[in-house]
Amino acid sequence: MTYQTANISIEKSESTKINSVDFSKLDFGKVFTDHMFVCDFENGEWQEPKIMPYQAMTFEPSARVFHYGQAVFEGMKAYKDHEGKVFLFRPKQNFERINKSAERLSMPAFPENYFFEGLEELLKLDNDWIKPGLGNSLYIRPFVIATEPAISASPASMYRFMIICSPAQSYYNSPVRVLVAEHYSRSANGGVGAAKAAGNYAAQFYPTSLAQKEGFHQIIWTDADTHTYLEEAGTMNVFFRVNDTLITAPVSDRILDGITRKSIIQLAEDLGIKCDVRPVKVEEIKKAAKDGSLKEVFGAGTAAVISEISAFQHKEELFEISGAEDSYAKLFKQTLLNIQYNVSEDKHGWRRAVK
Amino acid sequence: MTYQTANISIEKSESTKINSVDFSKLDFGKVFTDHMFVCDFENGEWQEPKIMPYQAMTFEPSARVFHYGQAVFEGMKAYKDHEGKVFLFRPKQNFERINKSAERLSMPAFPENYFFEGLEELLKLDNDWIKPGLGNSLYIRPFVIATEPAISASPASMYRFMIICSPAQSYYNSPVRVLVAEHYSRSANGGVGAAKAAGNYAAQFYPTSLAQKEGFHQIIWTDADTHTYLEEAGTMNVFFRVNDTLITAPVSDRILDGITRKSIIQLAEDLGIKCDVRPVKVEEIKKAAKDGSLKEVFGAGTAAVISEISAFQHKEELFEISGAEDSYAKLFKQTLLNIQYNVSEDKHGWRRAVK
Ligand SMILES: Cc1ncc(COP(=O)(O)O)c(C=O)c1O
Ligand SMILES: Cc1ncc(COP(=O)(O)O)c(C=O)c1O
Numbered sequence: 199m200t201y202q203t204a205n206i207s208i209e210k211s212e213s214t215k216i217n218s219v220d221f222s223k224l225d226f227g228k229v230f231t232d233h234m235f236v237c238d239f240e241n242g243e244w245q246e247p248k249i250m251p252y253q254a255m256t257f258e259p260s261a262r263v264f265h266y267g268q269a270v271f272e273g274m275k276a277y278k279d280h281e282g283k284v285f286l287f288r289p290k291q292n293f294e295r296i297n298k299s300a301e302r303l304s305m306p307a308f309p310e311n312y313f314f315e316g317l318e319e320l321l322k323l324d325n326d327w328i329k330p331g332l333g334n335s336l337y338i339r340p341f342v343i344a345t346e347p348a349i350s351a352s353p354a355s356m357y358r359f360m361i362i363c364s365p366a367q368s369y370y371n372s373p374v375r376v377l378v379a380e381h382y383s384r385s386a387n388g389g390v391g392a393a394k395a396a397g398n399y400a401a402q403f404y405p406t407s408l409a410q411k412e413g414f415h416q417i418i419w420t421d422a423d424t425h426t427y428l429e430e431a432g433t434m435n436v437f438f439r440v441n442d443t444l445i446t447a448p449v450s451d452r453i454l455d456g457i458t459r460k461s462i463i464q465l466a467e468d469l470g471i472k473c474d475v476r477p478v479k480v481e482e483i484k485k486a487a488k489d490g491s492l493k494e495v496f497g498a499g500t501a502a503v504i505s506e507i508s509a510f511q512h513k514e515e516l517f518e519i520s521g522a523e524d525s526y527a528k529l530f531k532q533t534l535l536n537i538q539y540n541v542s543e544d545k546h547g548w549r550r551a552v553k
Numbered sequence: 554m555t556y557q558t559a560n561i562s563i564e565k566s567e568s569t570k571i572n573s574v575d576f577s578k579l580d581f582g583k584v585f586t587d588h589m590f591v592c593d594f595e596n597g598e599w600q601e602p603k604i605m606p607y608q609a610m611t612f613e614p615s616a617r618v619f620h621y622g623q624a625v626f627e628g629m630k631a632y633k634d635h636e637g638k639v640f641l642f643r644p645k646q647n648f649e650r651i652n653k654s655a656e657r658l659s660m661p662a663f664p665e666n667y668f669f670e671g672l673e674e675l676l677k678l679d680n681d682w683i684k685p686g687l688g689n690s691l692y693i694r695p696f697v698i699a700t701e702p703a704i705s706a707s708p709a710s711m712y713r714f715m716i717i718c719s720p721a722q723s724y725y726n727s728p729v730r731v732l733v734a735e736h737y738s739r740s741a742n743g744g745v746g747a748a749k750a751a752g753n754y755a756a757q758f759y760p761t762s763l764a765q766k767e768g769f770h771q772i773i774w775t776d777a778d779t780h781t782y783l784e785e786a787g788t789m790n791v792f793f794r795v796n797d798t799l800i801t802a803p804v805s806d807r808i809l810d811g812i813t814r815k816s817i818i819q820l821a822e823d824l825g826i827k828c829d830v831r832p833v834k835v836e837e838i839k840k841a842a843k844d845g846s847l848k849e850v851f852g853a854g855t856a857a858v859i860s861e862i863s864a865f866q867h868k869e870e871l872f873e874i875s876g877a878e879d880s881y882a883k884l885f886k887q888t889l890l891n892i893q894y895n896v897s898e899d900k901h902g903w904r905r906a907v908k
Contacts, residue, residue: 350580
């Protein structure tokens with residue numbers, strides 16, 4: 199069946215794969231819903247957006263994305279409450295961030311009306327893939343890639359914007375152990391670290407694999423110049439609780455301006471928890487770990503929401519973090535989930551209902 | 554027609570596009586030859602390599618290359634002499650470098666026998682696309698991309714290695730004007746700058762576009778920490794001639810170990826030209842430009858061979874470089890071309906004949 203909304207032409211899938219999916223055993227990012235959103239940029243403008251059955255697509259081997267990494271993405275989620283209503287969390291932030299990322303990579307901005315119309319239509323069509331229950335969600339992946347078939351090292355003139363969706367359970371289950379970067383780094387001053395640029399992620403895989411061989415799950419990146427300041431993890435911003443004060447690094451051109459991070463900073467204010475946004479020295483956190491004032495460390499990001507960090511290592515010194523009884527990590531996680539799943543009041547207007 | 558070499562299964566194109574190509578008006582990287590080489594990595598090993606007609610291919614929208622930038626490449630050339638013999642220039646260096654790049658991005662190494670067998674068969678099939686005459690060449694683009702359909706931020710388990718070829722004339726014709734980076738940067742200490750990783754290139758497009766708006770062709774990148782040392786250009790290493798001494802930055806984890814660069818360092822030794830490989834301060838080069846001792850600046854890379862730099866700007870100060878009568882740039886270019894095109898003796902064994 200095909201039909202048309204204000205801007206989008208829609209081809210509905212004739213069948214659904216949903217019955218073949220075990221929603222209690224989901225591997226993150228491997229199963230996709232029945233539909234996807236596609237819009238091509240050509241001749242200086244975005245062409246007619248389309249929703250179509252999820253499917254493989256044809257690309258020229260010379261498509262610039264394969265050679266020069268012009269590719270940016272977002273990660274967001276749709277949540278379902280117990281009445282079956284579907285919500286997004288601060289989606290305008292994702293929309294603005296993908297365009298900011300695109301600008302840094304010389305890619306064209308995507309129109310806001312296409313973004314939200316596409317997203318809402320997609321969520322309507324694939325509504326059954328969004329399961330209610332805290333922790334269940336539909337992970338939404340908007341991305342843009344350079345498709346122009348030409349291998350000169352310059353910005354492409356043809357792009358594809360897409361949204362694909364994958365049902366998700368909670369990302370990390372147990373507390374993670376992290377290694378603090380001493381040699382490798384994630385991004386440079388004046389680089390693309392603040393963009394959700396594809397190349398930033400591949401760059402982390404090798405150092406992360408070395409850390410994993412030593413028994414750590416992830417790396418906390420430090421500044422590339424001196425490796426003395428704690429910045430962020432691979433897909434999470436990081437918070438430190440020293441006594442009853444939270445500390446997190448300021449965003450910069452090296453650090454992603456995470457939506458979970460900025461929500462936590464706001465929630466801390468609401469809850470009367472002091473949160474310092476300032477450069478965080480590795481030495482300061484080690485000292486706090488030694489004198490017992492370091493109560494908690496946690497990561498914050500859309501995929502994991504809050505991920506408790508139970509240990510960190512720096513220069514061969516390992517620190518176990520016992521965790522606090524009145525856990526801030528758990529408090530923020532619950533507060534965020536309650537907002538996201540329409541359980542609690544939403545005084546900042548962060549929820550956006552999908553009609 | 555299909556047949557088989559030792560390792561490769563070959564499907565020959567039924568027709569050729571060559572007659573539709575104007576070889577006197579080639580846009581770099583837009584026209585491709587009749588065949589391509591493809592080899593997939595699955596189940597922990599490289600599968601049977603294939604040569605097939607050049608064509609678009611199918612990819613899942615969730616292929617990791619689109620999301621996390623796991624993509625590396627090489628750039629090399631085939632040259633034809635006046636008797637129609639075809640040569641590669643130090644191809645083993647490219648082979649080793651693509652595997653080094655791959656390792657840094659947690660991608661599997663490609664086997665040497667597949668690489669060279671594939672390349673030689675491809676060049677045999679597309680021999681007519683290689684035109685004789687200095688400056689004409691066949692640009693060869695080996696690349697590897699992550700194809701696994703799964704959007705978790707970790708190394709893929711499926712990859713595709715490909716070689717595509719595009720006929721080329723000389724890349725830059727006239728001297729280029731460059732801007733010295735003061736704010737933006739190309740790579741971080743402990744980052745992936747030394748790898749030919751796709752994401753490194755997209756990261757340069759936006760700052761380069763700003764430079765272009767000011768009338769410059771390219772940027773010379775400086776160290777991201779202090780922006781006081783000259784490193785390399787977007788696709789070229791850079792040499793400075795002060796009086797009769799050449800200076801070029803040492804390679805590092807931020808700078809690509811260019812094959813043209815290392816060939817020039819060797820040729821300088823052969824020719825009795827002093828070449829210092831050491832960190833190069835921006836201030837030192839500005840001072841040399843002011844006192845008249847800066848004779849030449851040039852870029853070195855496979856695409857352009859040698860590209861003379863006629864002006865550079867740093868902190869609003871513009872320096873025109875008049876160029877020397879006994880140009881080293883021209884000398885090295887001619888010496889390299891003579892070796893590449895089988896005109897002169899090849900005492901270092903850099904040429905590799907394609908049978
Ligand atoms: C590098 C990086 N840092 C932090 C985050 C967290 O950002 P957000 O809270 O917007 O998901 C992400 C993405 O999820 C990320 O990729
Ligand atoms: C960043 C960069 N620097 C330098 C070079 C020059 O290297 P080569 O002489 O091996 O072509 C290249 C590629 O050609 C490059 O991409």
